[in-house]
Amino acid sequence: MFESKYSKVLTVILVxxxxxxxxxxxxxxxxxxxxxxxxxxxxxxxxxxQGEVKDGEANDNGTxxxxxxxxxxxxxxxxxxxxxxxxxxxxxxxxxxxxPATNLKYPVLEKVTKKSIETAVAFLYGVGxxxxxxxxxxxxxxxxxxxxxxxxxLNIGDKIYITDNDGNRVTYSIYxxxxxxxxxxxxxxxxxxxxxxxxxxxxxxxxxxxxxxLAKADQ
Numbered sequence: 001m002f003e004s005k006y007s008k009v010l011t012v013i014l015v016x017x018x019x020x021x022x023x024x025x026x027x028x029x030x031x032x033x034x035x036x037x038x039x040x041x042x043x044x045x046x047x048x049x050q051g052e053v054k055d056g057e058a059n060d061n062g063t064x065x066x067x068x069x070x071x072x073x074x075x076x077x078x079x080x081x082x083x084x085x086x087x088x089x090x091x092x093x094x095x096x097x098x099x100p101a102t103n104l105k106y107p108v109l110e111k112v113t114k115k116s117i118e119t120a121v122a123f124l125y126g127v128g129x130x131x132x133x134x135x136x137x138x139x140x141x142x143x144x145x146x147x148x149x150x151x152x153x154l155n156i157g158d159k160i161y162i163t164d165n166d167g168n169r170v171t172y173s174i175y176x177x178x179x180x181x182x183x184x185x186x187x188x189x190x191x192x193x194x195x196x197x198x199x200x201x202x203x204x205x206x207x208x209x210x211x212x213x214l215a216k217a218d219q
Contacts, residue, residue: 046105102150148202172215
């Protein structure tokens with residue numbers, strides 16, 4: 001009798017373990033698939049990006065649809081003024097960012113919203129991509145390789161390539177890397193001596209601070 005009850009307990013434990021393992025494997029597989037899809041789509045967009053078709057106003061990016069055909073992301077959208085602007089999954093695009101050291105390729109979306117920074121990286125503050133002065137780009141750190149998760153691996157001297165909507169591709173070199181509080185914005189406005197600079201902002205792995213990367217356009 002005792003052995004029978006013991007066997008039943010072991011069977012129940014074994015079933016629970018199997019279910020837990022299958023659930024974990026399913027979660028990991030889904031996470032891998034999501035990462036693959038996002039990386040594939042953003043890389044394809046960056047590779048095809050040639051800037052705006054025409055100078056235009058910002059589009060209404062409140063119509064984002066994450067389940068749309070990935071090929072639709074490469075199309076242009078017509079604004080209310082009749083001009084055409086590049087969009088990515090319904091969000092207006094200001095340009096693209098590439099960081100070879102971390103194999104990063106993303107469109108830079110024009111607005112920071114909850115949904116936009118779950119889709120790519122976004123322009124937070126500044127004069128505009130590749131313009132004299134500082135531009136801040138923000139991205140999530142999901143600790144899974146997506147968006148700015150690998151910014152902690154960047155070093156002084158690593159290159160960042162920014163392509164703007166005029167088709168200009170500018171090379172930036174990282175010259176500073178530090179952590180600060182989430183509330184600190186003191187580095188947003190700084191004297192760049194008329195040189196374009198870019199600031200990358202993301203959270204640290206424990207989300208207690210912000211990891212900041214400063215880079216200056218090569219002269």
